[in-house]
Amino acid sequence: MPDDKTIHLKIKRQDQPDGKSYWEEFELPRKPRANVISCLMDIQMHPITREGKEVTPVVWECNCLEEVCGACTMVINGKVRQACTALVDALPQPIVLEPMSKFPLVRDLHVDRSRMFENLKKVKAWIHIDGTYDIGEGPVIPEKQRAKAYLLSECMTCGCCLEACPQFAKDNDFMGASTFSQVRLFNMHPTGAMEQEERLDAIMGEGGIADCGNAQVCVEVCPKKIPLTESIAEIGRETTLQLLKNLFLK
Amino acid sequence: MRKRKPQYIVIGGGLAGLAATMKLCEDKAKVTLVSYQPVKRSHSVCAQGGINAAIDTKGEGDSPESHFYDTVKGGDFLAHQPLVRDMCYQAPAIIHLMDRLGVAFNRTPEGHLEFRRFGGTLYSRTAFAGSTTGQQLLYALDEQVRRYESEGQVKKLEWHEYLSAVLDSEGICRGAVLHDLRSGEIFTVKGDAVVLATGGPAQVYGKTTGSTVCNGAATTSAYLQGAKYANGEFIQVHPTAIPGQDKLRLMSESARGEGGRIWVSRKQNDNRDPLNIPEEERYYFLEENHPRFGNLVPRDVASREIHDIVYNQKLGIGGQPMVYLDLTHHSEGFLEHRLGGILDIYTKFTGDDPKKVPMKIFPAVHYSMGGIWTDYEDDGNGLIDHKSPRNQMTSIPGLYAAGECDYQFHGANRLGANSLLSCIYTGLMMGPGLIQYSRNLTSHVEEVSSTVFDQARDQWRGRMQAFKQMNGRENPYILHQELGEIMLANVLIVRENSRLAKALTQIDDLEIRFKDLQCPDTTHWSNPAPSMIQQLHCQIQLAKIITKGALIRNEFRGAHYKPEFDLNQPEDFDPHEYVEYNEKRQYGEIREDEFPPGHTSYMKRYEECNEKWLKTTIAEYQNNQPEISFEEVNTSLVQPRPRKYD
Ligand SMILES: Cc1cc2nc3c(=O)[nH]c(=O)nc-3n(C[C@H](O)[C@H](O)[C@H](O)COP(=O)(O)OP(=O)(O)OC[C@H]3O[C@@H](n4cnc5c(N)ncnc54)[C@H](O)[C@@H]3O)c2cc1C
Ligand code: SF4
Ligand code: SF4
Ligand code: FES
Numbered sequence: 001m002p003d004d005k006t007i008h009l010k011i012k013r014q015d016q017p018d019g020k021s022y023w024e025e026f027e028l029p030r031k032p033r034a035n036v037i038s039c040l041m042d043i044q045m046h047p048i049t050r051e052g053k054e055v056t057p058v059v060w061e062c063n064c065l066e067e068v069c070g071a072c073t074m075v076i077n078g079k080v081r082q083a084c085t086a087l088v089d090a091l092p093q094p095i096v097l098e099p100m101s102k103f104p105l106v107r108d109l110h111v112d113r114s115r116m117f118e119n120l121k122k123v124k125a126w127i128h129i130d131g132t133y134d135i136g137e138g139p140v141i142p143e144k145q146r147a148k149a150y151l152l153s154e155c156m157t158c159g160c161c162l163e164a165c166p167q168f169a170k171d172n173d174f175m176g177a178s179t180f181s182q183v184r185l186f187n188m189h190p191t192g193a194m195e196q197e198e199r200l201d202a203i204m205g206e207g208g209i210a211d212c213g214n215a216q217v218c219v220e221v222c223p224k225k226i227p228l229t230e231s232i233a234e235i236g237r238e239t240t241l242q243l244l245k246n247l248f249l250k
Numbered sequence: 251m252r253k254r255k256p257q258y259i260v261i262g263g264g265l266a267g268l269a270a271t272m273k274l275c276e277d278k279a280k281v282t283l284v285s286y287q288p289v290k291r292s293h294s295v296c297a298q299g300g301i302n303a304a305i306d307t308k309g310e311g312d313s314p315e316s317h318f319y320d321t322v323k324g325g326d327f328l329a330h331q332p333l334v335r336d337m338c339y340q341a342p343a344i345i346h347l348m349d350r351l352g353v354a355f356n357r358t359p360e361g362h363l364e365f366r367r368f369g370g371t372l373y374s375r376t377a378f379a380g381s382t383t384g385q386q387l388l389y390a391l392d393e394q395v396r397r398y399e400s401e402g403q404v405k406k407l408e409w410h411e412y413l414s415a416v417l418d419s420e421g422i423c424r425g426a427v428l429h430d431l432r433s434g435e436i437f438t439v440k441g442d443a444v445v446l447a448t449g450g451p452a453q454v455y456g457k458t459t460g461s462t463v464c465n466g467a468a469t470t471s472a473y474l475q476g477a478k479y480a481n482g483e484f485i486q487v488h489p490t491a492i493p494g495q496d497k498l499r500l501m502s503e504s505a506r507g508e509g510g511r512i513w514v515s516r517k518q519n520d521n522r523d524p525l526n527i528p529e530e531e532r533y534y535f536l537e538e539n540h541p542r543f544g545n546l547v548p549r550d551v552a553s554r555e556i557h558d559i560v561y562n563q564k565l566g567i568g569g570q571p572m573v574y575l576d577l578t579h580h581s582e583g584f585l586e587h588r589l590g591g592i593l594d595i596y597t598k599f600t601g602d603d604p605k606k607v608p609m610k611i612f613p614a615v616h617y618s619m620g621g622i623w624t625d626y627e628d629d630g631n632g633l634i635d636h637k638s639p640r641n642q643m644t645s646i647p648g649l650y651a652a653g654e655c656d657y658q659f660h661g662a663n664r665l666g667a668n669s670l671l672s673c674i675y676t677g678l679m680m681g682p683g684l685i686q687y688s689r690n691l692t693s694h695v696e697e698v699s700s701t702v703f704d705q706a707r708d709q710w711r712g713r714m715q716a717f718k719q720m721n722g723r724e725n726p727y728i729l730h731q732e733l734g735e736i737m738l739a740n741v742l743i744v745r746e747n748s749r750l751a752k753a754l755t756q757i758d759d760l761e762i763r764f765k766d767l768q769c770p771d772t773t774h775w776s777n778p779a780p781s782m783i784q785q786l787h788c789q790i791q792l793a794k795i796i797t798k799g800a801l802i803r804n805e806f807r808g809a810h811y812k813p814e815f816d817l818n819q820p821e822d823f824d825p826h827e828y829v830e831y832n833e834k835r836q837y838g839e840i841r842e843d844e845f846p847p848g849h850t851s852y853m854k855r856y857e858e859c860n861e862k863w864l865k866t867t868i869a870e871y872q873n874n875q876p877e878i879s880f881e882e883v884n885t886s887l888v889q890p891r892p893r894k895y896d
Pocket of ligand 2: 164165166167168176177211212213214215216217218219232
């Protein structure tokens, strides 16, 4: 029985993208300041289930271990979040780990989020500069505007907002809140604004912002507290204007 | 005939790798960019505090020349001076470029770049984007590279591991052996040159401030192929980290840059709530011992002082190895605005709010000043010839390195906020030289016999297969943990020859046990175990480089502290005396009474020590051991002198 000296983990596993999923349970000694990642590391050192069966270590993705790289996102006790900031002492037991369900599975808790990076390409999420040569200072930017942009620029492409979104599914093209928010970020920048129209056009078609049902769950799960609904509203307004412009000017 | 496009393989998509890729693409080259994970998740995102450039917006009189001096002094004069100087002169243009790329750098009321203070300097020289500067810089470069990718100039191979360089019959690097981490496939790619931008080796120490992929395997693999490894023993221990199970999370130097104070109770084993310890019973030891630099002494100095307070004076918090880092004298609004991100990290991992209570911190392994040896060519005027193909080339022709994995910029100790700079600088600076290298090649990679590539591939297929089939008794993850424990116990802040020698035997024992590993996973899809074993093999070799270098270097320089060889600088010594001493020295021996008592003999000791040890440590792989030799350091621009941070 798990007590305050042990940690009980229940992990959903799958060996291959087209394989079948199965559950395995582990019981580990509790250590001070443990988080879900340190538990998975303990399993690597002792890959033995609760029933005493020797198994392969669990596969998952991580890097920074301080919630800035976005890699370790998974579903923990039913909630999508980062495993590195999931402190064991704050979680009810058994701790249930599942991979994100909206992305193609690679193995165990590891999924493929390439779609998010592809979306960044579609909306030209960059600032097109003339070149890297030294042409002096960048644009003067008011601190208030900078602070607003900074909030958006902390998005670590983790995918929590997409996992939680009712519109976002494996078999559609919906771009999702994080992409819309990036459009807003680049449109806000004085140089970035020069490509504003191309970005808006990119999110006006299929899978674009019109498909957003405004359920607003995205903003609740974002670990970086990015004001996603504000971004969606603002980009929504901009696309409406763009639509009118396209109608009359083209 | 269409002009042949130069083509490169860049390994690693941290700041250095992305900067190099962007610059090469601008010069119309084609780049294959290889990384363990999506490059946007690289370790560089962890950097919090900022990036240095002497732009002097506050009328403090700062200049690239002062930045250069502070950096070489911070590194205890072990870095090649023309390189450091060139980097510092390029720094303002780098910051402006990053600003143009959209990095959300904090602003002044007028809308210009804001700067803050960092360790080892008296100027406000550090630009910052909230407290996630590395993340913001990395994203900006990642976006530029994504643009080139969408235009077809960059091919990304994420979820791929670099195993080694492909060397032709003349020992020239012609490509790389890669490992697809999902399918397990091992194959080669061809290029005019290969750039290693694979970051630091923190994982050799196990628990550190580094990320999980900072394993040092790529550069060690190059060393095993014959490349020189330099200054391995210079490992930076950061004074302020949060203790943890899986990682020691950094509390950035910016906390002290914004006025954070380090203290302990003057009483041993004091268990009182820190807020109840009255001012007069608090010992602000850095401020008392260094009135001018205070809490912003360089990292090596701060880590040593904390070590001394905790282990020798036994003044750690409640007798534990921890001291306070206190920001509670600032308003919550100010702290949220300037340090929000890092304070959140503290709260997330400890449950305490550093805006209300002092943080508890302790030193942790953080950065490697050493790395794979690389070359440079100066222009004769104390700067770098940017067109030279020698710049950033390792001792294997055609194999280049940039970023934390090279060794050239930080000497014996790195100053805060200088690494992000050196990473971007090297990535950009090496571009023109790489293009020149392609032009100079007398035979192109297309003409190299395919057997060269096939052999390299087959050799690695065999090797990785053998790792996968290991069926002994040892678990590789446990062995890795033990390696870290050996290094932390013996090759850290205070170094003693007896313990270093012991560590070397322990590493040898570990190497024997390595042969008895069991690969814990033998499946064929997305199996990280064989890679982990290969990385562990490299880390054992790297641990030997670090430890043997430390054992042989019998002096105290920067982060390499051997009390036995401390030259005992007199308390009232002024480093300028040494400049005077050197001038007089040209006219013959100096009498003891020409300087205050004890100073002349101290300066003689210093001179002799430099004569012997002001050298780059070079490790070369021979008979399964690092063979150590020494090379001259270029100190042609400023006279090395004793460091002092009063
Ligand atoms: C917590 C923390 C805070 C820091 N804060 C600051 C700061 O404020 N200011 C400052 O100047 N410096 C700071 N530093 C140091 C600085 O962050 C690093 O030195 C720098 O980011 C290293 O960048 P890089 O480009 O060399 O490598 P990294 O960003 O480490 O990237 C390495 C890349 O190589 C890839 N890679 C490695 N090996 C292989 C392989 N075998 N095969 C395929 N791919 C591989 C990785 O996937 C990754 O993409 C900090 C460091 C830490 C740990
Ligand atoms: S508002 Fe709702 S539908 Fe729109 S992105 Fe957010 S969660 Fe999805
Ligand atoms: S917006 Fe938030 S939840 Fe969505 S990917 Fe970015 S950081 Fe993650
Ligand atoms: S490991 Fe980077 S977010 Fe958790």
